[in-house]
Amino acid sequence: MSDILDYLLTRRSVQAAFLQAPGPSEDQIKQMLTAAARVPDHKKLEPWRFIRFDQEASKAFGKILAERVGELGVDVSEARLEVERQRLLRAPFVVAVVSSPNRAAPVPEWEQVMSVGAVCMNLVHAAHACGFAAQWLTEWYAFDVEILKRLGLTDGERVAGFIHVGTPSVDPTDRPRPDLSDIVSYWEV
Template structure:
């Protein structure tokens, strides 16, 4: 059985303890190479998957595809908010193009399977988290976003995501323009308990 050395285990734990997202507007070139991206994606889909369903799909959008998605966002934003000014519309056009790499993670839930939909969706979330950690381990910056486009039917249609599925993450990957600062984290005492007994009815 393969086991990690002490130094490998420690470095992995430190990455998990200290990982920070970088806001997409602060992620620039260079992005990962195709070979590096393949490693990140390979790690991303190595997640708990009860039933071996693979209830997720990943799309790595090319620069051309990012620009096309930006046009969709701009048009949809203008249609929803007719009073939006040119600057606001242009911001939406640039939204998918903020980082060198944009990966769309969507669900592919099999509702006929005995595994509950909630478990399949949790597997989708695990893909996004693995992707973030893998990108950081590779030395890149990343941010997991959804924002309004993830919940818009026109955007889903443009990305080939059926109406009964979900865009789980818009994953931006590249190089941090500046190191992110730390932010306040939940205190363990507020999130973790050690019950000796449970209130059996």
């Protein structure tokens, strides 16, 4: 079996809460983002982009999240606000992958959305290839209109995911995987 196939058959995410320093170097980040961008992309539209968060930016973004929770009037206990302040500080490196479809292009938006999903998964794979672990998350703030504005997203853009990258502090656990007999059918004439 090839190393790539073995990796794909055993790949597991590590929860962001269990990702610690050291994180990737600048050269490794460049490699990971370059690999992430090597996906099927009909008509070369690049219907996605990246927003990087270093630790200072993650801290500032956490303050914005806590403020937004207060505005929404949901659980505003100090414990909840602290969770929000720490959201992107769970891992040493975080990147938001933004879906930015080109609606004027002759490529269906669905194809462009699938391309951004491939970007997210390639980024997770690239992190693992560089010796790190990763988790692809969205969470509530990926869908909040006010937060999206604060991230600088334009009309029609959405967050496909926040990819958290770091050194795992625990061994990843596996979960039940689909039984092929439940998800594979045969087309018949």
